[in-house]
Amino acid sequence: MTTTQKRIRVLHQQLYPESNSLNQIQHNQTLARMSNRKEAVRVVVTGAAGQISYSLLPLIANGAMFGPDQDVILHLLEVEFVLPALQGVVMELEDGSYPLLKDIVATSDANVAFKDADFAILVGAFPRKDGMERADLLSKNAGIFKVQGQALDKVAKKSVKVLVVGNPANTNCLLAQHFAPSIPKENFTALTRLDHNRAKGQVAKKLGVSVRDVHNVIIWGNHSSTQYPDTTVGHVVVNGEKKSIRDAVNDNKYLEGDFISTVQKRGAAIIAARKFSSAMSAANAIVDHIRDWVLGTPEGEYVSMAVPSDGSYDIPEGVIYSYPVTCKNGKYTIVQGLTVSEFSRGKMVATYEELADEKKAALEQLQ
Template sequence: MTKEAKHVLITGAAGQIGYALCPMVAGGRMLGLDQPIILHLLDIEPAKQALEGVKMELLDAAFPLLKGIITSVDADIACKDVDIAIMVGGFPRKAGMERKDVMTKNVTIYRDQASALGKHASKDVKVLVVANPANTNALILKEYAPGIAPENISCLTRLDHNRALAQVAERLGLHVVEVKNVIIWGNHSSTQYPDVNHGTAGGKPIREVVKDDAWLDGEFLTTVQQRGAAIIKARGLSSALSAASSACDHVRDWVLGTPSDGSWVSMGVVSDGSYGTPAGLVYSFPVTCADGKWKIVQGLAIDERSAEKMKATADELAEERDLAHECIAAANA
């Protein structure tokens, strides 16, 4: 291996998603089998011992690509020189907590981590926010890390994208690689709009192959929108393996590029106003990637029903943004 090692930060590294994500990154699942990695693992003080346990297991796995491991409970130390930051750590909603309570916790976390990244990360660092509310956490990070280019900050909707692909593939009895160009519009929440109108299955339009608009406009949508809750109900724990895998997919395509066959993926990125979405929101769009940059797919025909759903999820994101700003103002008072 002649490549220089890439420094990859994983926050919340001792948690469930972090535990699933660390070996995937160390094994080359994210950046390729020829890319050496130095892992920077960050978590909070109460998880310090567990974090050391994760480091021990990574060492014991003897990953050929893993050139070093840095563990810390100090964001300034963990963020130093990182090329890619996967922001998994966040405050989960607990019983009896109001939405505003969770938002207050998370905007404070992401404001502080934005500062650390802005001061210490590589100037070209690519940031992926996984922790919920992912879109709004990414927005706060963008606002408090002005030294990081807005186009280098994104949030994870690839998990929803992959869920949509899988639902169509399972319905049709196809391999998932035969389903392409679904779209997740908007928020990583139950208002997201999983759109199959431009997608194909086995090379043919999805609607033409499925032949069941009632399913596509009903059960399919709600299954994708509520998949996370269904997994918690079935497993007793939130989606960890699939979230980690999707984070790898997101970064891999962002860094190494999407296929040049006209297919696209879904990423939460800073809106430029495309498709009538408010500029500045972190909104999920269909994108293609090349040379480490993403580009929103333009010119897709949007019917009236889709436009309404796309606006509804944008409205929710605007409400979240305003609530986040209120929380920060209160925290600063």
């Protein structure tokens, strides 16, 4: 600071002493926030050098997932031959200079990665290749999620919240849960928030409104082409007026036809156009899922999460099924009492049957 700048600052303090008080108050508030800073949470991300993680990790580090006052320690897990690429990701995180990022652990050892984990985001999975049968895909992933489930059971906190992203996400989640019996079953979830967001986006596009004006669409069932995007109970605000989505769109043929198939096949359409699978939108959906689970959903708003079925809506227990939920105080609750039409029931049962078949095939691989 130059001599002239110092003189101007002294003169300003003499003329406007109240501003000094304001500065002191702001300084005290900053100190209070620092002293009340929460203990850092440990967040595991598997497949940490992959495309989804490359979009996801900066969002976690800058507070999008847990809020602006929550420090994080990232535990990054990759297979050994990818560790050099993972080190590049670590360097970029360091260069990002994120104030909330307290530390980074990069490893190929699941027991190191899951040690004392508060959250586990299981992104990495064996991808389906051309000509591969679904049973072969399930077999490959059964081994991965067996190891990760066992590591969670052995070294993670018993309160750990798990989100499975790697496909087939619902069944991979079931496998991880199976091999972590000491962790509450309800702590295992799979990602259908991406499908939920896609459904909202399609409704908003159809009506020419913002996605913030579209509420309470539902994804039932599996994160696959059998999922059922349901608009029968949702609503939308158009020109300040609240309407049901059905009334606003006024085209049931579209909502029960092209709308459903567009959401179901959106991932494949992105691969065809981009030559890579969804990454940016998947990362955003992961943040949405965890943020709402931890910080809660707005009053009257529900979102889609694949969770252990408890028999709600006559879906048998024993699968990970996407339901409409609300979240509060770190827990989710399946929304009850919604009217299910005959059309909806058929779609909901079909996607359950696929999950039951996947479960049977996956568990056979482990015999």
